[in-house]
Each structure stands twice: as C-alpha cells, then as structure tokens.
Amino acid sequence: MNLRELAERIASGSLKETLMNDFPAEAVARLQEMGVDSIEQQLEQVIQIPLDLSGPTSYELYQLFYMVSWQQLCAKLKLPAEAKVFEIAAGDTVHIPKALDAYSESASYVTANLNKALTKRFIDKTAGLNIGIRIIEDDGVRILDYVPEGTVDVVAFHHAVNDIVQTILSGIEGIDTVGSDWWSIEPQMLQAVMAYHERGELKAAVYGDFIRIVETCAKLLKPGGYMIFDNCTFEGYEDIGYSTSFHSAYIELTRQWIQEADLGLAEIRLDGYDSAHWWLILRKA
Numbered sequence: 069m070n071l072r073e074l075a076e077r078i079a080s081g082s083l084k085e086t087l088m089n090d091f092p093a094e095a096v097a098r099l100q101e102m103g104v105d106s107i108e109q110q111l112e113q114v115i116q117i118p119l120d121l122s123g124p125t126s127y128e129l130y131q132l133f134y135m136v137s138w139q140q141l142c143a144k145l146k147l148p149a150e151a152k153v154f155e156i157a158a159g160d161t162v163h164i165p166k167a168l169d170a171y172s173e174s175a176s177y178v179t180a181n182l183n184k185a186l187t188k189r190f191i192d193k194t195a196g197l198n199i200g201i202r203i204i205e206d207d208g209v210r211i212l213d214y215v216p217e218g219t220v221d222v223v224a225f226h227h228a229v230n231d232i233v234q235t236i237l238s239g240i241e242g243i244d245t246v247g248s249d250w251w252s253i254e255p256q257m258l259q260a261v262m263a264y265h266e267r268g269e270l271k272a273a274v275y276g277d278f279i280r281i282v283e284t285c286a287k288l289l290k291p292g293g294y295m296i297f298d299n300c301t302f303e304g305y306e307d308i309g310y311s312t313s314f315h316s317a318y319i320e321l322t323r324q325w326i327q328e329a330d331l332g333l334a335e336i337r338l339d340g341y342d343s344a345h346w347w348l349i350l351r352k353a
C-alpha cells in the first residue's frame with residue numbers, strides 16, 4: 069500500500085486498538101511520538117529489497133505494512149462482511165487473520181499448514197481474535213477434502229511461494245519439514261533451492277506440484293474470487309548461500325508459471341500494490 073497513507077493511519081492512532089494491540093508498549097509509545105513524516109521516512113527505510121529491520125520500530129512497521137495492506141485489500145476488493153479467506157502455509161505468521169479480524173468480525177479464516185511447531189504457535193497467537201479460525205494440519209493441495217469447492221472469497225499466499233517450493237524440494241531431498249524446527253532446517257532448504265536453480269533444474273523439480281496447488285486453490289475460489297500472492301525479501305541471504313535477487317523475483321516467477329498453466333485466472337493491478345516484486349493479484353473468471 070501507499071506508504072504515506074499507511075504513515076497517516078499509524079499516526080492517527082486508529083490502529084492501536086486493533087492491529088497494534090499485541091505490540092510491545094515501548095514500540096507503540098515510540099510510534100505515537102513520531103509524526104507522519106518521520107513514520108513515512110522509517111517505512112521507506114524498512115519496506116525495500118531486502119527489508120531493513122535494523123531500526124527500533126522496524127519490525128512493528130514491517131508487520132503493520134502487511135496487516136494494513138491486507139485489511140485495505142479486503143476493502144478495495146469489496147469483500148463481503150462474511151468473507152471466507154483461505155491462507156496456505158501461514159506458519160506462525162498472523163498478519164492476514166489479524167487484518168481480516170480488523171476488517172470484519174463476521175469473516176472466517178482457514179489455513180493449511182504442515183509444520184507442527186509453527187501451527188502450535190499460530191494457534192496461541194490467534195487465540196484472542198473474534199473471527200472464526202480453522203487450522204488444517206495437512207498439505208494445501210488437499211484443501212478440497214476439508215472445504216467445499218467454490219466457497220472461498222480469497223486465497224492468500226502471503227510470502228508463501230518460497231515456503232511451498234522449499235517444502236516440495238525438501239520432499240525430494242528427504243528433509244522433514246513437518247516435525248523439524250523450521251528455522252533450524254531453513255538454511256539447508258534455501259541452499260537446496262539455490263542448487264536446483266543454479267543447475268537449471270528448479271522448474272522441472274517443482275512446477276508440477278506447485279501448479280497442482282494453485283489449480284486446487286482456484287477450484288476453492290468462488291467465481292470472481294481473488295488469489296493474492298505477496299513476497300518480501302529478508303536480509304542476510306548471501307551469508308547462508310542463498311540469493312536476494314533470486315528471492316525477490318518470486319512474484320515474476322509465479323506470474324509466468326501461472327500464465328503458462330492457463331488456469332482461468334486474470335491479473336488485476338491496484339494502485340499502491342507494486343506488481344513487480346511485492347504483489348500478484350489474480351481474479352477467477
């Protein structure tokens with residue numbers, strides 16, 4: 069979303085009771101002491117490639133960027149108050165359930181998530197929300213075994229194409245992504261992605277499984293529903309044998325693969341939603 073607009077919303081104090089309610093008190097106080105201009109400046113410093121999370125309120129600003137962007141997307145796309153959202157591979161990230169809760173307490177949310185420890189943390193972090201939340205501990209490719217076809221308004225892939233690609237490759241490489249601590253195995257997974265990419269074997273290894281997930285999610289959507297991908301790139305990838313430029317191209321890679329698969333999904337562009345590296349918004353016919 070537009071960073072000036074986000075700065076204005078943060079400075080107005082209107083997000084405090086909803087999206088900022090579990091931030092540390094010092095971070096909330098610090099944000100409230102800053103004026104619109106300095107919040108905007110800090111946002112510009114944080115929201116870049118790679119993300120710069122080194123400042124004292126950077127992590128909170130990064131979270132607000134995603135939560136408010138998703139809340140605003142619900143409004144821009146005119147989702148009904150009873151909107152149903154499916155997020156694949158949420159891990160323990162709760163930007164979208166919090167955004168949806170702030171948009172409408174009558175909405176409902178379901179995620180499919182494989183890693184056990186992250187699912188447990190997700191349950192704890194979403195315990196206080198008012199919206200209906202359902203967690204399915206299975207691969208998102210099997211979502212139609214749990215939720216009927218044609219019933220969901222939005223399918224969200226929040227920074228999830230990388231997780232899905234890593235999980236597919238881990239299956240081939242014999243890395244356990246369900247019972248392991250995700251962060252301990254992440255360097256190994258990222259190095260595997262790089263090795264396949266550098267050998268020119270990534271697409272042959274993951275395209276089929278990835279497109280099966282997208283095709284299943286397209287069936288889950290109502291006609292006119294949206295499939296939304298976002299991506300961001302964290303600092304320090306080169307230090308562990310991974311690549312910032314590879315990771316920041318995930319939106320374009322997703323766009324090309326989905327276009328090639330011809331699934332009846334058309335891209336729409338929205339002001340403030342950068343379609344080069346950060347957002348891909350598709351609408352089902």
Ligand SMILES: C[S@@+](CC[C@H](N)C(=O)[O-])C[C@H]1O[C@@H](n2cnc3c(N)ncnc32)[C@H](O)[C@@H]1O
Nearest residue numbers: 157158159161181182183207208227231232235
């Ligand atoms: C680090 S978390 C990611 C959280 C979130 N996407 C983010 O980046 O903030 C990765 C999660 O994606 C899950 N995951 C990857 N592929 C999946 C799939 N096909 N179905 C369900 N969960 C999947 C993993 O099991 C893990 O819980």
